[in-house]
Amino acid sequence: MTKHQIEMTQYLAAFIEEIVQAGVKEAVISPGSRSTPLAMLMAEHPTLKIYIDIDERSAGFFALGLAKASLRPVVLLCTSGTAAANYMPAVVEANLSNIPLVVLTSDRPHELRGVGAPQAIDQIHLYGHHVKEFVEMALPEASAELLNYAKWQGARAVDIALKAPRGPVHLNFPLRQPLMPLLEPSPFSGEQKRHHVHIYSTNETVSSELLAEMLTLCHGKKGLIVMGDLQVAPALAAQIVQLSHQLGFPVLADPLSQLRSFGQNEYQVIDQYDSLFRFASVKEQVRAEVIIRMGAMPVSKFLSQYLETLVDARHIIIDPGSMWRDPIKAATDMVHCDETVFVEGLLASVDQAQRDSEWYDQWQRLNRLSKTCMNQYLAAIETLDEGKVVAQLQQHLPNEAALYVGNSMPIRDIDTFFIQTNKQVRIVANRGANGIDGNISTALGMSVTQQPMYALMGDVTFYHDMNGLLMARTHQLNLTLIVINNNGGGIFSFLPQSESPRHFEQLFGTPTDISIEKAANLYDATYHAVQDWEDFQDTLDRAEHHKGLNIIEVKTNRYENVVTHRSVWDNIKAVIDHELL
Structure with a gap:
């Protein structure tokens, strides 16, 4: 040496x-x-x-x-x-x-x-x-x-x-050559005593004066608590919905907020806003005066558009550290504080007598109507459908499972069709840059410490990170991966360019015609192609008790999928319009 x-x-x-x-x-x-x-x-x-x-x-x-x-x-x-x-x-x-x-x-x-x-x-x-x-x-x-x-x-x-x-x-x-280190004796044998730096982290706090000011802004007002991507513990989730009930501010809960799936449903969160905000009649009826927002901006484009119209409202954003997560530039009050400290502080002082019960109840009523209509429509669908995949998967997911969701259509279908549940299910996605790269690898990385672990993604996202499957075989990781295969970029079928058929398939549909089964065989995964809904449930049951990598393919039709989604929303609109007459 x-x-x-x-x-x-x-x-x-x-x-x-x-x-x-x-x-x-x-x-x-x-x-x-x-x-x-x-x-x-x-x-x-x-x-x-x-x-x-x-x-x-x-x-x-x-x-x-x-x-x-x-x-x-x-x-x-x-x-x-x-x-x-x-x-x-x-x-x-x-x-x-x-x-x-x-x-x-x-x-x-x-x-x-x-x-x-x-x-x-x-x-x-x-x-x-x-x-x-x-x-x-x-x-x-x-x-x-x-x-x-x-x-x-x-x-x-x-x-x-x-x-x-x-x-x-x-x-x-x-680093200069030679590059071989000295391993005998091991440099970590303990013979060399080193002093270490001890790092202590503390939470940002909020003054009682500021909390009192926030409550004054909220009392008696028509308000909403908007929860975006925020990996909260079940205890904090329960406190947020309790605060919602005390203030009379309904919680609009993005699926990545964990508030749709924190294991309790004594108080109902609003999980149908993505459908409701598609209708001008609803947006006119439920104009909020105060918004309290925590976490990243929610997935729903229609929620963002609704919030942008509330130009006279107070938009209170709770963001720890130096973050300014406000892409719609609506903030009127930016509070840099730990979310737990803020919620617990408000709960300790809130006066329930000043809540607007009629506002709160109206939201609950609209949410129930939308959910009932959606569930009835999904129950009638017999062919394999992407929205119903979410509903069926939600019913199957075991308590304390984690679900990684791919970008493009799957995360939007989760937003629309994954309703509040009394099971603890951690839902995560890469919504920082919203990319389809690395989704398989992210899910497999999570599977190391999070079990049981599921992932839901489209065929293009699957193709984009097939190399990531090697880690499942190399490290004997356990993951059930559901691939919705509509042979291309399904999300583009919902966008304006789909109305111009010239070059659409070549530029946006991008069918790959890849064999999911052959990819699964390459990495020694257990593979199954779903034939119908009973088969889907049976396959999920088998995967739950099978170690290793399970790949379940659900083949759907992009064009039929658009028709089904729009039919669901049309049915909800008819019911809601009748309610608002």
Whole structure:
């Protein structure tokens, strides 16, 4: 061993030990040469669990899923060059959806940059503004000062990733050859005693004066609580619906808010707003005066359009840290505070006697009418239909299951057809950038810590991340994946371009004609093509008791799907218009 290898080992081991002490438990590693010392030392660490993923794009989303499910920071490591560039989509999603990742890229040393050396690209600020912090690490040395520096940077990286708003940090490690670290004796044997940085996080609070002011704004008003993507615990979800009842402010609950599926339904949340806000008659009847919004902007375009019309309303947005999640620019009051502190503070002081009961009851009545109409229509559908897939899947999902939802049509169908349930079901999606890349890998990453785990996505989304299926076989992961195969981009059939048939199939329909079954066989998955609704339920029952990767294909027709959806909404409109006469 050379002096360089000994010093490199000590330096990198100090960094790795510190990120573990700061809370990192998993690392996802994409194999490569320049990252050899970091990879080998991570594998050597006695408590760090490593996952190897040879496709960097899939690896990035697998780490994202791990962090999303565990709410802990996850390390992502790759070699130099375009390998690091392939992490970009997952880094973007982590940044926009507030997922803590610690991205480590290995690099050529400075003397090999910009001189035509192989596998060398400019990695300085590679991810631009998509990371919370970038650090170009010093070249390894074993002086006391540099060992403390490595340790300090490790603790700081984890701290920044976890601080609200959470997100990814990027550290770039220039490394010289030889790249083999010293593993005998193990640098983590405990012989070297190091002091560690202890990190303490506290919640943002809100003053009693501000809470009193918020209650004054709300009392006696026609108000709504709008809940977007927010991974709340069941206890907080219960408090939010209790606050809703006390204030007389109905909760418009996006499926990703967890308020449709937190295990209780004593108080009803509004889960039909996506259908209701399609009708001008409803929007005119239910003009709110106060909006309290928490979490990301909800999925529903019709809800956003409704909120935009409320130009005279007070829009109170609760956003921790420095976030300003207000794409419609409607905020009149921005409260940077932990959501739990805000809700508990209001609950402690709210005066139920000042609630507008008629407003609250009107919302409940409209919601029940819409839900009853939708359920009756779905019950009559005999052919395989995408909306009914959601309804049937919801009935089957076991208590405490998690459901990952792909983008495009599946998340919108979940918004429309997944109604409030008394089961605890955690519903998640990559709604930061709303991309279809990496969805399989994200679901598989979640499956490491979240069981039972289900995923629902379309065929194009499935195709986009087929490489991600390898992780299920490599690491013996358990996931039931339902693929709705309408042979193309079904969401475009709902958009204006579908009314111009010239070039539509070529540019937007994009049929792939891929065989889901052959893809499943390639990765040793258990596959089944659903024939009818009874078969769908039987297949879900079998998958629930089968370990490993289960892929269930449901073939639908894009054009029939549009007709069915619009028929559901037409029926709801007729019932609601009659009610409002």
